[in-house]
Every structure is written in C-alpha cells, then in structure tokens.
Amino acid sequence: SQQGEEDPQALSIQEGENATMNCSYKTSINNLQWYRQNSGRGLVHLILIRSNEREKHSGRLRVTLDTSKKSSSLLITASRAADTASYFCATDGTGGGNKLTFGTGTQLKVEL
C-alpha cells in the first residue's frame, strides 16, 4: 500500500495544550497537505507545504517537512475544544494528476 502512516492514531489533550501529529509517507512528493475532518463530514484543507519547504505557519498551525526522512508533523498550539476532529496528511506525488494519497489519520480530542 502506498498509504502514509500517521501517529498517534488517537490523541487526547486538555484545552490550551499543544497537539503534535506525525505523518510518514513512502514516495517522492510535490507537496504535502494537511486536512481536517469533523465526524461524518467532508474534509477541510488546513495547510500545504511544498517539497522544497521545511516549515510553514498558518495561525495556530505549524507544519514541518523532512523529505530525507519522508515525514511531516503538524503542531496545533493552544488547542481548543473546537479543534476536536480527525486530521489527515495527504501527499501529492510526482506522478502528476493532482492525486492525493492520504495518511491513516489522527483522531484528536481536546477536552475542556
């Protein structure tokens, strides 16, 4: 399977704490993207990092990319209960066609 792996599978933290999720992938990529999915809903794009970038910020989100290790991390700072969702990394491979390969996902629960 070409699917990426994410860890942890599930993460439970208190509001205000930081949450870190990791993603590993298998093939060469053009970019890596992080998406969020609320239970039973579609996905919302959070942030994209290109293969020649190492770190990117967007609000409370910080993404890193290490292409030598084929891994990425998503950090959510000062988490809120509303951040409770599943988070997926997705890679856009060099094969073209805009096809995304999703990781296994991390279920984040932020408790009050």
Add this chain to the structure above:
Amino acid sequence: GAVVSQHPSWVICKSGTSVKIECRSLDFQATTMFWYRQFPKQSLMLMATSNEGSKATYEQGVEKDKFLINHASLTLSTLTVTSAHPEDSSFYICSAPTPGGPDTQYFGPGTRLTVL
C-alpha cells in the same frame, strides 16, 4: 467561495439495487473530480478520477463496472454503485481541484451509503 456539494447526504437501499451519488462544483468549473471511499475510523481511499468528457480513471482494485462514473458537464460528476451489497456500505466523498491552484482540493460533505 468555491464549494463542492454532494447529494444525497445519506441513502439506505436494499441489496441488489443501484444508487447514484451526485457531486457538484458550485461557482467554479471542474474538468477533474475525484471519488473516495472511507470506512469508519479509517482513511480516505481514492477510487477513481472523473474526467469531464472522457472515461474515468480507476485505481487498482476498483471495479469499473461496479462503480460507474459519469462526468457529463464541467460542474457535475456522478458515481453509481450498481447492484449494491452490504460490503459497499461506506462514506463516499468527492473532491475537485481548487480553481487556479495551489494544488489543493475542495471536498464535498460526503454521502453515507448503507446497504441492507
């Protein structure tokens, strides 16, 4: 802003019947759309790439005669699950590339299919 819609949001059908799911791009045109399926607490698996005006491209292991895709216009792609069986029960999600880039996709809200 650009949005992708799906209809229906959920459907229950009897085994052996066919079910059609629509995916529409609102306020933008999509020559390509993607269809995914997602089992409970699992990730999205790409099923096929829907191409406007031409045949869909299916991923390995996906039966093209089972999952019929039609992309007849620049704003509509349909997925028909033919002769559905309980193992076809899943969450089906479509997406379309963000118009003008940057390589991201807009996802529909998904369709929950339950086959009895």
